[in-house]
Amino acid sequence: MPKKGKFEAIAFFLHHYEERNQKMRKQRLNHLSKTEKRELTTSLEMIYKKLVHLSDLPPESIETQSIIDEWYHILSDNFNGMYSLEEFQKLGDLYVKNDRFKRNIDKYGAGLATYMREAIACYIGIERNKTTG
Numbered sequence: 001m002p003k004k005g006k007f008e009a010i011a012f013f014l015h016h017y018e019e020r021n022q023k024m025r026k027q028r029l030n031h032l033s034k035t036e037k038r039e040l041t042t043s044l045e046m047i048y049k050k051l052v053h054l055s056d057l058p059p060e061s062i063e064t065q066s067i068i069d070e071w072y073h074i075l076s077d078n079f080n081g082m083y084s085l086e087e088f089q090k091l092g093d094l095y096v097k098n099d100r101f102k103r104n105i106d107k108y109g110a111g112l113a114t115y116m117r118e119a120i121a122c123y124i125g126i127e128r129n130k131t132t133g
Contacts, residue, residue, distance in 0.1 A: 092120030
């Protein structure tokens, strides 16, 4: 992810969803130290890399779901537990629908954004129609 845009994906999500928690989340992100931001970025990148290696498995596989659970908890932990499953699902949809998200995620592996969206849907119990998304 380019240095300038490391947190743009999160900021974009915050701007478009769940206004009631938006201010507190932005404050949390803005108050991270350089070290904390670097650690968060590393954690996020590790999730992408782990999922790329699992992307030949079905999104509902135990291995993939374990990493998606880790992803969810990283987000929740870094925003004071203020991430609902509904917000997580919307974020997964955004990974595919927003070109910037898709590009940033798919640079770790072709199709990763779609795989993550499908895995997140499985995590929260949504069954997607493969043809309509």
